[in-house]
Amino acid sequence: MRIIKPGTSPGFFWEKIMKEIKLIACDMDGTLLDSNKSIPQENIEAVRKLKEAGIYFVIATGRHDSMIKPYLDDLHIEMPVISCNGALVREPFHDKMFSSTPISKEQMLTMAEICRQHGADYHIYAHETIFGEQKKNKMLYYYERNKTLPEREQVKLHISENYTDFIMGTEEEFYKILVVTDVPEILKKVDDEIYKQTGIKSSQSDFNLFDIMQKGITKARALKELSEKLGITQEETAAIGDQTNDLDMIKWAGTGVAMANAIPAVKEAAQLVTEKSNGEGGVAEAIKKLLN
Structure with a gap:
């Protein structure tokens, strides 16, 4: 992990980051949320700093996006959400569509x-x-x-x-x-x-x-399409996850991060593995590692 030099301002640190990672996609259950289905305070604080730095924090989940609205309010973000494992991408509060692939x-x-x-x-x-x-x-x-x-x-x-x-x-x-x-x-x-x-x-x-979901639907495909629409390259993306449905996203992103509690296949595919689990603020640790 990179250590901020004494005397270096936090503002300088976060400004430097913007030239490296521009979008972080994050799974919810087993990743952003603890075992009580709450967001640890460390994660909320880390996402707040990302927002201040102008870095996209995109939730990528198997849930329907309407199910995560309270969490978006907790994080104070109104961003596109990759939901239904990539079948639907929209900003849920305003029904602003980015992509969708329905089942007949x-x-x-x-x-x-x-x-x-x-x-x-x-x-x-x-x-x-x-x-x-x-x-x-x-x-x-x-x-x-x-x-x-x-x-x-x-x-x-x-x-x-x-x-x-x-x-x-x-x-x-x-x-x-x-x-x-x-x-x-x-x-x-x-x-x-x-x-x-x-x-x-x-x-x-x-x-x-x-x-x-419909054939060919994955979080990776949705992340790729969303990144292109936002003008962000593959190398400027990162993805954090723990389970099988995160694996393709971890592999596609410029930097893949596995949680300490992730399954072995996800850890094997990732460039970084957190020391902390989802219940210990592992996402906050991941964000710090990504920005080092």
Whole structure:
């Protein structure tokens, strides 16, 4: 790590950085957030300094971007968000679109039916709405959380056992289906059947769930497209992550950073590995390393 020389002002230090890294893409769960799904204060402070230096801090997540609005307010940023693992890129508070790659109604109907046949819980991520059959798991979490949030930070939910009416009746586009089950065998069966019928492979984001987006969708692809639109080169980007769905982004970025708690494959692909985990302010450490 580079050490700031005595007598060197912080302003000089941050000004020097701007010529090196211009955009940092950061995963959320297991990276920016601690185990309580909160942002450690060290991370908030580090992002604040990035903002002051004019460096983009872009969240890249498997979540729907409406789910992270409270975190954007915590960070005091209104930036583009790479959500649904890259299927949707927009500034969520103002619905300013940068890119999107939807799943067709026919594909979504097929995937929802396969999940139901195998007894797997699933959630459909549409342009503004999250659909679920029952008020449980993540649907229950966001239902209860909405009660505590101002309207601008709430997640629009649609809970119904009739997925056909929702899929065929809405004008919203679909970006992802999240499949949830604690039984690994069911996950594999659902994954295999969806691939067999649609040709779309899943991306595992945790031990008990996986995400399905349109073919070719990755965080890396979204980061590349966003960087080009912002006039930022590949070498001027960095990416921080911990899981399988971060791997392509870590490999593509000019500098890839793995968290201390990252899986071995991510650590192997990264140029830097933090000493601190996500619960210890590892992102703040990563930012300092990137700027050294």
